[in-house]
Structure formats: C-alpha cells, structure tokens
Amino acid sequence: MLRWSITFLVIAIIAAVLGFGGIAGATAGIAEILFYVFIVLFVISLIFGRGRGV
Template structure:
C-alpha cells in the first residue's frame, strides 16, 4: 500500500511540473490518504503484536 502512495506522489509531482493542476491535486490527495491509511495499519499491527506478548526469536 505504501507503494501505491509513493506512485501517486510521483504522479502528482510530475503533473505539477508539467502544469496539470487538477491531476496533481487529485493524485496528491490520493497519495496522502493512502499514506495515512498505511501508517494507521502499521500502528495497529504494532499494538496487536505488543498485546500478544510475543517477542522476536533469535
């Protein structure tokens, strides 16, 4: 999912450089939403791992 966020961010940057304001804004908005969804899922997975009480085994 982070890959999708980075893809839309690159599309937004390229569109902004070329002057396509509407496309750049839409792609940047999608990238931002995907990034925050990714961060929320990451934090939830960390909390669930801590609740289980299992550590990493060496």
C-alpha cells in the same frame, strides 16, 4: 500500501511540473489518504503484534 502512496505522489509531482494542476491535486490527495491509511494499519499491527510474545 506505502508503495501506492509513493506512486501517486510521484505522479502528482510529474503532473505539477508539466502544468496539470487538477490531476496533480487529485493524485496528491489520493497519496495523502493512502499514506494515512498505511500509518494507521502500521500502528494497529504494532499493537496487536506485541501481544504474541515473539
């Protein structure tokens, strides 16, 4: 999930440099959403992973 977020962020930066504002904004928004989903899933896995006692 984090890899997708970074990929979309790189696409957004390249599109912004080339002057494609709409595409850059859309891909930056997708990257931001994927990053927040990654953070939430990471925190959930930390919480439930501690209960195993490993």
